[in-house]
Amino acid sequence: xxxxxxxxxxxxxxxxxxxxxxxxxxxxxxxxxxxxxxxxxxxxxxxxxxxxxxxxxxxxxxxxxxxxxxxxxxxxxxxxxxxxxxxxxxxxxxxxxxxxxxxxxxxxxxxxxxxxxxxxxxxxxxxxxxxxxxxxxxxxxxxxxxxxxxxxxxxxxxxxxxxxxxxxxxxxxxxxxxxxxxxxxxxxxxxxxxxxxxxxxxxxxxxxxxxxxxxxxxxxxxxxxxxxxxxxxxxxxxxxx
Amino acid sequence: xxxxxxxxxxxxxxxxxxxxxxxxxxxxxxxxxxxxxxxxxxxxxxxxxxxxxxxxxxxxxxxxxxxxxxxxxxxxxxxxxxxxxxxxxxxxxxxxxxxxxxxxxxxxxxxxxxxxxxxxxxxxxxxxxxxxxxxxxxxxxxxxxxxxxxxxxxxxxxxxxxxxxxxxxxxxxxxxxxxxxxxxxxxxxxxxxxxxxxxxxxxxxxxxxxxxxxxxxxxxxxxxxxxxxxxxxxxxxxxxxxxxxxxxxxxxxxxxxxxxxxxxxxxxxxxxxxxxxxxxxxxxxxxxxxxxxxxxxxxxxxxxxxxxxxxxxxxxxxxxxxxxxxxxxxxxxxxxxxxxxxxxxxxxxxxxxxxxxxxxxxxxxxxxxxxxxxxxxxxxxxxxxxxxxxxxxxxxxxxxxxxxxxxxxxxxxxxxxxxxxxxxxxxxxxxxxxxxxxxxxxxxxx
Numbered sequence: 001x002x003x004x005x006x007x008x009x010x011x012x013x014x015x016x017x018x019x020x021x022x023x024x025x026x027x028x029x030x031x032x033x034x035x036x037x038x039x040x041x042x043x044x045x046x047x048x049x050x051x052x053x054x055x056x057x058x059x060x061x062x063x064x065x066x067x068x069x070x071x072x073x074x075x076x077x078x079x080x081x082x083x084x085x086x087x088x089x090x091x092x093x094x095x096x097x098x099x100x101x102x103x104x105x106x107x108x109x110x111x112x113x114x115x116x117x118x119x120x121x122x123x124x125x126x127x128x129x130x131x132x133x134x135x136x137x138x139x140x141x142x143x144x145x146x147x148x149x150x151x152x153x154x155x156x157x158x159x160x161x162x163x164x165x166x167x168x169x170x171x172x173x174x175x176x177x178x179x180x181x182x183x184x185x186x187x188x189x190x191x192x193x194x195x196x197x198x199x200x201x202x203x204x205x206x207x208x209x210x211x212x213x214x215x216x217x218x219x220x221x222x223x224x225x226x227x228x229x230x231x232x233x234x235x236x237x238x239x240x241x
Numbered sequence: 242x243x244x245x246x247x248x249x250x251x252x253x254x255x256x257x258x259x260x261x262x263x264x265x266x267x268x269x270x271x272x273x274x275x276x277x278x279x280x281x282x283x284x285x286x287x288x289x290x291x292x293x294x295x296x297x298x299x300x301x302x303x304x305x306x307x308x309x310x311x312x313x314x315x316x317x318x319x320x321x322x323x324x325x326x327x328x329x330x331x332x333x334x335x336x337x338x339x340x341x342x343x344x345x346x347x348x349x350x351x352x353x354x355x356x357x358x359x360x361x362x363x364x365x366x367x368x369x370x371x372x373x374x375x376x377x378x379x380x381x382x383x384x385x386x387x388x389x390x391x392x393x394x395x396x397x398x399x400x401x402x403x404x405x406x407x408x409x410x411x412x413x414x415x416x417x418x419x420x421x422x423x424x425x426x427x428x429x430x431x432x433x434x435x436x437x438x439x440x441x442x443x444x445x446x447x448x449x450x451x452x453x454x455x456x457x458x459x460x461x462x463x464x465x466x467x468x469x470x471x472x473x474x475x476x477x478x479x480x481x482x483x484x485x486x487x488x489x490x491x492x493x494x495x496x497x498x499x500x501x502x503x504x505x506x507x508x509x510x511x512x513x514x515x516x517x518x519x520x521x522x523x524x525x526x527x528x529x530x531x532x533x534x535x536x537x538x539x540x541x542x543x544x545x546x547x548x549x550x551x552x553x554x555x556x557x558x559x560x561x562x563x564x565x566x567x568x569x570x571x572x573x574x575x576x577x578x579x580x581x582x583x584x585x586x587x588x589x590x591x592x593x594x595x596x597x598x599x600x601x602x603x604x605x606x607x608x609x610x611x612x613x614x615x616x617x618x619x620x621x622x623x624x625x626x627x628x629x630x631x632x633x634x635x636x637x638x639x640x641x642x643x644x645x646x647x648x649x650x651x652x653x654x655x656x657x658x659x660x661x662x663x664x665x666x667x668x669x670x671x672x673x674x675x676x677x678x679x680x681x682x683x684x685x686x687x
Binding site for chain 2: 085095099101161207210211214215
């Protein structure tokens with residue numbers, strides 16, 4: 001099954017693994033509780049990867065495999081960017097780049113009642129939260145956080161939206177701030193919304209700024225931190241000429 | 242049905258508003274100028290008449306094939322040209338397999354008109370027997386990825402494929418001069434089509450009620466634009482075709498402006514296509530060059546090989562033994578050499594040369610492809626052979642033709658000295674090989 005067993009858990013962390021790689025050997029780690037995230041499978045003492053991607057670890061005991069795709073699999077508590085496809089009496093049909101269209105109840109807004117149902121035309125961009133994803137059923141969304149407050153969810157006005165891979169979205173959402181965002185933020189002022197489904201929304205006062213930011217973000221997926229900074233510098237130089 | 246709904250690409254209100262707003266300030270979403278084209282790459286395939294064009298994200302492949310058919314009754318002296326488009330569902334979620342949709346038919350028609358009406362391809366030269374047999378050239382265009390502006394990319398793919406296509410040579414013969422004999426490529430070089438000029442298509446997108454014009458629209462721009470137009474021009478400035486499929490009305494000054502833009506760019510694009518085709522043709526002709534044996538000692542790139550010489554009229558058994566040893570010998574060389582398409586000179590050490598012209602006749606034997614394949618498949622140990630026979634004639638160097646396609650190699654090489662020869666062996670051919678195919682050739686001729 002596995003090709004090689006890692007002798008210490010740190011050897012494959014942040015490395016690319018492929019399905020079948022044995023990433024952890026439990027016999028070496030005694031008296032520990034380990035939490036396995038997505039992409040890992042336990043077979044007695046050997047933990048092997050089920051997906052291709054990077055093996056990640058956070059203290060104290062979480063391991064998981066992270067990969068980047070163009071398609072999105074909805075998960076609860078994910079914040080995504082959806083496009084309204086249709087509006088029915090009690091639901092909006094929203095496309096979140098998953099295998100199925102998602103449902104957004106008309107009342108799932110802060111202070112939402114039957115009296116003040118928002119009117120979204122087809123093609124409206126929404127920042128929504130995934131609430132439920134049961135197999136066989138369409139995912140359910142909400143424009144409030146768990147406690148019922150708006151918390152930034154809702155329609156996004158103006159700006160520009162483009163689609164990328166899920167890996168890039170995650171990188172742009174990571175903390176500490178991604179180098180490309182830092183470098184751009186030093187010189188330009190803009191607003192962004194990142195959906196874990198690979199959709200990115202950028203807004204700024206001038207269209208020029210939006211275009212610069214959008215292109216910089218699109219190019220930054222495979223670049224390292226320093227490369228991102230260099231790319232942004234070059235881009236800004238070119239523009240200011 | 243719902244699955245398909247989920248897969249569709251959707252345009253947001255934000256995107257369409259932003260594209261329009263940015264265009265007011267002459268900005269395009271990918272940072273291009275209004276009349277800038279995306280990066281164009283043209284690649285060619287192994288066979289004649291296959292091309293692959295990438296224009297930014299848009300990816301199109303073109304294939305040209307030809308067949309002998311009966312001509313149309315009203316044009317008995319002309320061959321025909323037909324274009325088929327296939328919009329693969331992998332290119333765009335809205336493409337369906339099966340019957341071509343409206344845009345597929347339109348694309349085919351634009352390219353067809355550009356080539357046929359302007360007589361870019363000479364159809365009279367495609368006539369073999371007037372009224373009976375003509376060549377029918379078929380262009381297949383496969384859309385692999387739709388990143389916007391399929392017409393331009395497909396047009397370039399069609400042109401690139403047409404220019405590099407070679408059709409078999411054929412002669413009229415037979416008892417009453419009515420039979421057409423098609424010559425295989427080994428016998429006679431296939432011929433290119435006669436193409437008078439290259440009609441290049443340029444697509445324009447209109448925004449803001451026709452006031453803003455953009456060249457080479459991307460996928461998003463195509464979804465947002467309110468009208469479009471395609472102008473097919475050649476490098477001489479002749480307009481070969483114009484297509485404006487309804488939608489927003491545009492003033493005539495804008496139309497003329499577009500045509501001027503197109504003709505000013507036609508020369509540059511024609512140059513790019515011709516250069517790429519030139520480079521490709523040069524590479525292909527290098528592959529075919531048969532270098533004659535020289536006396537110079539060449540650099541050894543493979544292991545040292547001792548070739549056992551053999552007289553041409555050796556017995557079959559000996560031949561078989563020789564062949565197997567040769568396979569082993571050839572296998573010592575790296576597989577890259579076997580697959581290399583560069584012809585390299587083979588040299589024997591100067592002591593090998595006994596004087597006299599090479600007896601190697603390039604046109605009497607065919608190369609045995611099967612034995613080569615067998616040699617590639619099997620594994621052998623490195624064996625050094627010692628020669629045992631002496632030949633009557635002087636020996637030149639074995640000429641190695643590295644091409645895996647059936648190129649004719651003569652078997653007259655025959656004789657070599659039984660001295661350890663260091664040679665650059667491409668692996669395809671040895672002297673012994675020349676002997677073996679002789680038998681096979683008889684079968685082919687029958």
